[in-house]
Amino acid sequence: MDKFKLKLFFLELLELSYVDIRPGWGNPCSELLKKMCLYQDTWLDRMVGDYTDKSHEFRLNGAGLKLHWRVDKETREFSCYISGDQVNDYHVFVARARQTIKWNGFDRK
Numbered sequence: 001m002d003k004f005k006l007k008l009f010f011l012e013l014l015e016l017s018y019v020d021i022r023p024g025w026g027n028p029c030s031e032l033l034k035k036m037c038l039y040q041d042t043w044l045d046r047m048v049g050d051y052t053d054k055s056h057e058f059r060l061n062g063a064g065l066k067l068h069w070r071v072d073k074e075t076r077e078f079s080c081y082i083s084g085d086q087v088n089d090y091h092v093f094v095a096r097a098r099q100t101i102k103w104n105g106f107d108r109k
Helices: 003-017 030-038 040-048 091-103
Strands: 056-059 066-071 078-083
Touching: 003 030, 003 040, 003 091, 030 040, 030 056, 040 066, 078 091
Parallel strands: none
Antiparallel strands: 056 066, 066 078
């Protein structure tokens, strides 16, 4: 898995998050923004170095919008998907983020 490709992917998600901001709802990726600004290397190194072959969950906005990710133990390929009880609240972001996941080839399970 390429750490640089993950950085670019998360940057794409952050850019998409500003398309779906509505008063009172906040940014759909507020926690991702925090992670990428404050803990980027530590957080990405954890993903790149994950050998557990288990699915992990990350709250994109600190509430009910989640990114589930996994690194295949044998192929070392990163995959992810978006879920959570706020998927319908951020429908524009989620639809575009799912396209971005697919375009990056991260939609494998």
